[in-house]
Amino acid sequence: MANRGDIFETGEIFRDRQLVRVGHVPDLDRVVGRDDEIDAIGSALAPAVRGGPPETTIIYGKTGTGKSLVARCVTREAKHRSAENGHIFAYAYVDCSDYGTETQASRQMARELQTGLDGTVEERSIPRKGISAADYRDITWELLAEGDVQSFVVVLDEVDKLDGDDLLRSLSRARESGKVEALIGAICISNKIEYRDRLSERVDSSLQDNELVFDPYDATQLEAILSRRRDAFVDDVLDDGVIPKTAALAAREHGDARKAIDMLYEAGRLAEKERANRVTETHVDAAVERAEINRFQKLISGQTPHVKHILRALALLTEQTDRRNFRTAEVYDAYQRIADQVDANPLSYDRVQRLLREQAFLGVTESEHTGGGHGEGSYRVHRLLRSPEVVTKGLDDH
Numbered sequence: 001m002a003n004r005g006d007i008f009e010t011g012e013i014f015r016d017r018q019l020v021r022v023g024h025v026p027d028l029d030r031v032v033g034r035d036d037e038i039d040a041i042g043s044a045l046a047p048a049v050r051g052g053p054p055e056t057t058i059i060y061g062k063t064g065t066g067k068s069l070v071a072r073c074v075t076r077e078a079k080h081r082s083a084e085n086g087h088i089f090a091y092a093y094v095d096c097s098d099y100g101t102e103t104q105a106s107r108q109m110a111r112e113l114q115t116g117l118d119g120t121v122e123e124r125s126i127p128r129k130g131i132s133a134a135d136y137r138d139i140t141w142e143l144l145a146e147g148d149v150q151s152f153v154v155v156l157d158e159v160d161k162l163d164g165d166d167l168l169r170s171l172s173r174a175r176e177s178g179k180v181e182a183l184i185g186a187i188c189i190s191n192k193i194e195y196r197d198r199l200s201e202r203v204d205s206s207l208q209d210n211e212l213v214f215d216p217y218d219a220t221q222l223e224a225i226l227s228r229r230r231d232a233f234v235d236d237v238l239d240d241g242v243i244p245k246t247a248a249l250a251a252r253e254h255g256d257a258r259k260a261i262d263m264l265y266e267a268g269r270l271a272e273k274e275r276a277n278r279v280t281e282t283h284v285d286a287a288v289e290r291a292e293i294n295r296f297q298k299l300i301s302g303q304t305p306h307v308k309h310i311l312r313a314l315a316l317l318t319e320q321t322d323r324r325n326f327r328t329a330e331v332y333d334a335y336q337r338i339a340d341q342v343d344a345n346p347l348s349y350d351r352v353q354r355l356l357r358e359q360a361f362l363g364v365t366e367s368e369h370t371g372g373g374h375g376e377g378s379y380r381v382h383r384l385l386r387s388p389e390v391v392t393k394g395l396d397d398h
């Protein structure tokens, strides 16, 4: 048998790739650049840590700004601190994008609470179905009583995905309705700022103690976040410029920590694939391009081969000239040549014109009407919204 080497060899880049994988929830001491937000949630939960009422907090902010992370870390910390103080604090984390109906969310709240009370209440099975959202909430109240819980905080993540208001309402009223002894609070999280008005209509003022907005991270914060994950890599394999560069690019484009971490991971993976022994800034550039190609491919997936020939025609024209805008007729000529090369029957001019309009509508290209020069009529020009390299590579391995 031919010696094919170790097919599972991974190279010498990563030590603990888990640290740079999406979904990894770091400890509070790896959370950087969010001190004010951590303090604010800390103050909201401070009374609860001493057996008092937790204040409710609503968190807004764009995707990847640390909302879920900070909410989880701080509630977990509050539980530890309460225990040290001799108080019983419990929390339930419910991601409404996974549990979007009132019934699912209420059930998940009960289950999370039960897991958190772990052993201090009698084991019971929470039915999977056949009972109502209100029944699940009653189970929650029973668990709170059985566990002698003094303060209870429910984190409703992606709360805009929740299909009703009953859960929120019952959380704010459970105590006054005499159903529970425990003091209840909520942390509601949404990445849709537009949701703010909807939420204030949906819940009464008792649920609106604090509002917190998480801003996108700047380059310094992203650099700190990425530096804390440096131990994902083998010592000294990262070139000095890699983390600052990744942070700067990510800050300029979105300020999203998740995407920044992902970019660093991708750079490492590309280095690994090449069997390089260092990760360089060139790998970061390649990772950025790879991400753009992936997004482009997602955008054009499901399009017909002819649409792809049209896009390739635009990419070729852009590469071969120093212009970005091309008239419909130019695109059509280039498209015809490509169709000929692959032995496809070219579509009519009108059809191509319509497909171009459709691509502009889908955000793949852009087009505009231009008044021609002296004596010329007006005409339409088209351009790609991405670099021709990204488009060509995206089309090539599609």
Ligand SMILES: Nc1ncnc2c1ncn2[C@@H]1O[C@H](COP(=O)(O)OP(=O)(O)OP(=O)(O)O)[C@@H](O)[C@H]1O
Residues within 6 Å of the ligand: 023, 024, 025, 026, 030, 031, 032, 033, 034, 061, 062, 063, 064, 065, 066, 067, 068, 069, 070, 190, 191, 225, 257, 258, 261
């Ligand atoms: N301040 C931070 N320190 C360390 N890591 C962070 C920080 N902020 C975010 N991260 C990393 O980025 C990931 C995404 O953050 P998080 O899930 O909290 O975003 P989010 O604001 O909830 O976004 P979404 O609105 O998409 O849910 C986290 O899992 C974590 O790995």
Ligand SMILES: [Mg+2]
Residues within 6 Å of the ligand: 067, 068, 069, 157
């Ligand atoms: Mg989140």
